[in-house]
Amino acid sequence: MSPAGARGRLDVNIKQKSFRAASGGKLHVLGELVFSLRSGELAALVGPSGCGKTTLLRIVAGLDRDFDGHVAIPAHGTLAMVFQEPRLLPWRTVEQNVRLAAPRASDAGLEMLFQTLGLEAHRDHYPGELSLGLARRVALARAFAVKPDLLLLDEPFVSLDDALAARLREELAELVNRRPVTTLLVTHNVEEAIGLADRLLLLSIGPARIVADVAVARPRAAHTPAELAALRHEIARRLNQPFSRENL
Ligand SMILES: Nc1ncnc2c1ncn2[C@@H]1O[C@H](COP(=O)(O)OP(=O)(O)OP(=O)(O)O)[C@@H](O)[C@H]1O
Ligand SMILES: [Mg+2]
Incomplete structure (x- = not known):
């Protein structure tokens, strides 16, 4: 990680990440992952459980430096992370x-x-x-x-009841509308991703790669049921497809 990026911009260029398994073998968790976020852009990382989302956030946060590749966080380098559990x-x-x-x-x-x-x-x-x-x-x-110049959110609303999660999503939307911040949001919840994000980065099962980079036309605005259904369909289609360059 380095704070050498342009103001507000995040550049992720990971070649691969492996963990040493307790059995002595190697667990290849992240494949090649290359993407950038513009200043103030909010991208949702959506992918199957265990595919490496938290591992990716920890690398971007600089908490794990044992990977091949490079990450440039926004110029001033102030980052905040909300973990899967409140800590x-x-x-x-x-x-x-x-x-x-x-x-x-x-x-x-x-x-x-x-x-x-x-x-x-x-x-x-x-x-x-x-x-x-x-x-x-x-x-x-x-x-x-x-x-922060960079906000990393790891399933911040998981295991809350639907009504509370919806309210907190609205509160998050209000906060980022008031002060836009380059944000990576990990979520399993497609509606949450569509409601908050400018872009959806869909990840494959491990070793994680980006199988699709889907723009959300009107983030943080109510989508019609038809628009939601179309995006859901698109996501399901992309996540069922094996990785290929054309999907990017
Ligand atoms: N410190 C570690 N040592 C060894 N293996 C690890 C370590 N941390 C994570 N893993 C393994 O790496 C893989 C990815 O884990 P990670 O926590 O990044 O997944 P995730 O996508 O965040 O999952 P979830 O959606 O369940 O939170 C898993 O197989 C996990 O068991
Ligand atoms: Mg996780």
């Missing part, structure tokens, strides 16, 4: 968790975030007192408080 510090309150991650955040900025995410009443609560949905909101607040 809050249990001995710190909600507000302290957010302030520790973003010491330069203004009181007004935090106020706005807590309001948008419905966390005002929970500022002084400890993570052990929060439901999973609330903890996920805190993880989102912490990520946005940093004002």
Whole structure:
């Protein structure tokens, strides 16, 4: 990883990534993965469970440097990541968790975030007192408080009930509309991907490759049932197809 990219731009050029298996063998998790995001662009990574999505995000975040290839993150290199599980510090309150991650955040900025995410009443609560949905909101607040140039979201709404997930999606959409940020969002939920993303990057089973790069005409806007059905059909078709260059 290097912060050498143009302002706001993400360039991913991974040749391959393997893990050493406990048995001594090699597990080839990522194949060749090459894509770029423009400044402020939000791409959803959609792919089967275990295909390497979290591995890819960890590489982009610089948490895993043991891969062949190169990743250039946006010029100023401030990034925030929301993990599959909220990962809050249990001995710190909600507000302290957010302030520790973003010491330069203004009181007004935090106020706005807590309001948008419905966390005002929970500022002084400890993570052990929060439901999973609330903890996920805190993880989102912490990520946005940093004002990142690059936002990495790993299934941020998984295992929430449909209504809450829908509300949090709207809140995320509001946050990125207010302050566009180059974002990679991992999701299994096609509606979520279509509703939030400018682009869908569809991944194959491991070793993961991009089988299709689908533009979403009107992200973060209501799609008609017919448009949704057409996109769903397109995604199903692409994910069932073996990788080929023509699909890119
Ligand atoms: N540290 C590790 N050591 C060995 N193998 C690993 C390690 N981390 C992940 N793997 C393996 O790499 C593959 C990809 O894992 P990864 O967590 O990236 O998948 P994923 O697409 O995020 O899955 P999910 O959708 O279930 O979250 C899996 O087979 C996993 O078992
Ligand atoms: Mg994962």
